[in-house]
Amino acid sequence: MRRREPLGEGGAAEIQRLRLQLRIQAAVIAAQQVEARFREERFERATQAARMGLWECDLRTEALRWSGGVYDLFGLPRDRPPDRRSTLNQYVPTSRSRLTSVRAQAITDGTGFTLDSEIVTPAGQHRWIRLTATVDRQDGVPVRLFGMKQDVTDDLLLLERTRRLAECDSLTDLANRAGFEARLRDPVAALLLIDLDGFKAVNDTHGHQAGDQCLRETARRLRLTCRKGDLLARLGGDEFAVVVERPVSPEAAALYAQGIIDALCRPVDGDGRRFPIGASVGIALSGPAPLDLYACADAALYAAKAAGRGTFRLFDAAADPPIRSAGITGARAAG
Structure with a gap:
């Protein structure tokens, strides 16, 4: 058996130096592991806070x-x-x-x-x-x-609430003019403009509270009468609109308008009083050629008001004359 020579002073010092270096490296690794865990926990807390x-x-x-x-x-x-x-x-x-x-x-x-x-x-x-x-x-x-x-x-949700505030009428909870105009930027099948008959007299005689009650009741009746998917809007004052999404024939549009008139012609009851109101409707149908639907429906509404109110008129660019009512099959039209 070979005899181990005792270490000299230089060898013992080298071993001590190596041991110290190993301890330092172990301490550095341990510190790095602690730092990594700390960073991971900090990142986890940050991501949790940010959901x-x-x-x-x-x-x-x-x-x-x-x-x-x-x-x-x-x-x-x-x-x-x-x-x-x-x-x-x-x-x-x-x-x-x-x-x-x-x-x-x-x-x-x-x-x-x-x-x-x-x-x-x-x-x-x-x-x-x-x-x-x-x-x-x-x-x-x-x-x-x-x-x-x-x-x-x-x-x-905040964005949707903000959008609703910007595009919703606070009195009736229908779309406001901004929401209405935003919808009209996309293709639609038809537009119905509605103007309340007798509203000004109610508002002037009984005050704004009675007028607001009539407007809210009008919105409620429109929701019950109009088709799901169609946009309902209050454009201001006593003017309302229905944006029709799905294609309709002139006859179907006329029946739709007459149903709205029938729903809105009943008096509004409030505070023990009855407020007589009605409605006139102007209709514009989209067609192959680009049309300013709002201008066409507005012209039809003007014709309906001139015909004695409580009725509708339809603007059909393909017809001659373009504004008509009495010749529409199955619809009851005054004037």
Whole structure:
């Protein structure tokens, strides 16, 4: 057996130096681990406060990885690995369809996307999330999607409230002129302009409170009479409008107008009094040639008022003369 030579002073010092270096390295590693945990906890708190989280999807296996914030957004326990199929089922049908389409296009093009989608948590709570995604490629092949998901429910609700305040009539809760004009920028089938008959007399004789009561009752009756999907608006004073979404024939538009007149011609009861009001309606139908529907409906309304009120007139650019009423089949028209 070979005898071990005792270390000299130089060898012992080298060992001491190496031990000290190892202890320093261990302390540095421990400090880095503490710092990493601190940064991770700080990031988790920050994302939780911002109601957001990070996510990624392996496109080869469809496996998902989420940060804690995404689990919280979807209302799922953090100890259960996320499953893409069940996660997709939390999106409402329209959002799910849109997400599937945008995601597929992004993978094909290799571009990212940002999309607002509506989800439903297991507890039945509806939330809007803003999803951002980036495509990661290897050798030109998409292999990963990653990005961020953030709860934007409150932001969108505030935006909707702001929009409603800007486009809603506070007295009747119908669309106001701004909302009406915004809708008319897109194609519509027809426009009905309504002017209350006898409103000025009620307002002048019984005061603005009685006038406001008549306006609110008019809005209520219009909601009951008009078709679902058509935009109802108060344009100001005693003028209302119905924007017709689906195509209608002149005969159907005339019947629609007559139904509105019948609904609005009944007196309004309030505070033990009866306020007699009625309505005149001007109709304009869209056609192959571009028309200023508002100007056409306004001309028809003017003709209806001139014909004795309580009736309608229809502007049809294809007819001669363009403003008519009595020849419309099945409609009762005065004048």
